[in-house]
Amino acid sequence: MKTWLKIVAIVLLIYVHTAGLLMDVPRLNILNETVRALYFHVPMWFGMVLLYFMSVYYAIRYLRNPLSDFDTYSVTYAHVGTAFGILGMVTGMLWANYTWGSPWHGDPKQNGAAIALLVYLAYFVLRGSLENEEQRAKLGAVYNIFAFAAMIPLLFIIPRLTDSLHPGNGGNPGFNAYDLDASMRKVFYPAVLAWFLIGLWIVNIRVRIKKLEEKSIQQS
Numbered sequence: 001m002k003t004w005l006k007i008v009a010i011v012l013l014i015y016v017h018t019a020g021l022l023m024d025v026p027r028l029n030i031l032n033e034t035v036r037a038l039y040f041h042v043p044m045w046f047g048m049v050l051l052y053f054m055s056v057y058y059a060i061r062y063l064r065n066p067l068s069d070f071d072t073y074s075v076t077y078a079h080v081g082t083a084f085g086i087l088g089m090v091t092g093m094l095w096a097n098y099t100w101g102s103p104w105h106g107d108p109k110q111n112g113a114a115i116a117l118l119v120y121l122a123y124f125v126l127r128g129s130l131e132n133e134e135q136r137a138k139l140g141a142v143y144n145i146f147a148f149a150a151m152i153p154l155l156f157i158i159p160r161l162t163d164s165l166h167p168g169n170g171g172n173p174g175f176n177a178y179d180l181d182a183s184m185r186k187v188f189y190p191a192v193l194a195w196f197l198i199g200l201w202i203v204n205i206r207v208r209i210k211k212l213e214e215k216s217i218q219q220s
Contacts, residue, residue, distance in 0.1 A: 001204040005197055012194035019187045026184070037095040038184070039191045044088035045113075047195040049155070051081030051203070052120075056148040059141035071137040074144060075127065076206045078120060080199050085117050108162045112154035119147045 020039035055077035062070035092110070093103035104110060123143050130136040 001201055006201055009194055009197035009201060012190045013198065016187055016191040016194050020191070023183060023187065034095055034098045035184075037091060039187050041088060041091040041095055043188070043191040043195045044084050044091060045155075046192045047199050048081045048084040048088055049151075050196050051077050051084060051199045052148055052151065054203075055081060056144050059144040062137060062141045066134070066137065068133075068137070071141070072207055072210055073203070074141060076203050076210070078123060078144065079206070080202050082117065082120050082124075083202075084195070084199060085113070085120070089113060089117065107159075109155065109159040112158055116147075116151040116154045119150050123147050 016039055020036055025033065025035050055074050058070045058074035058077065061067075062074060092113075096105055096107075096110075097103045100107075123140065126143055127136050127140045130139065
């Protein structure tokens, strides 16, 4: 990862945390100051989806050309994407506790997100249960494609077809319709970019560590 991208990520995160906590936000019923969670909860999910997309991209590349580097990138993107998903779940539960009255409300999008994460956790269990590296990589790549295909309807389609408390789902207006004003967009969009860049940075570090470990084993 280029040094300038790392600098951009750090600067954006500092800006997002500072502006996200100090800048004025719309005064909305029920949400009030908790709307600031939008800067952290939603970008985490955006980052998760983008990281999962990169994971399935490398899974497809591995199936077309079985190089170990493609498998390493695929599983690493999935690891970091799942970490972002868990953070998104936790921040969402904190937000829900103050706006809906409880951390878990059985909302379709909450349930869909939980199922999507379980599907990816099963991906790691599958990989961990196979000793043969080539078999693990091939089956993992196929399952990765299935997991990503399952995540899309769980997060973006099913919640729109049923009643949901989440904005933009189940007949509720999206954020753009009533509270993501110009001032919030100035923080929200940089937050999405910042978290994605941080995710890429973490992936880069983990891949480098993995390669150093493999090189150390080969030399020993």
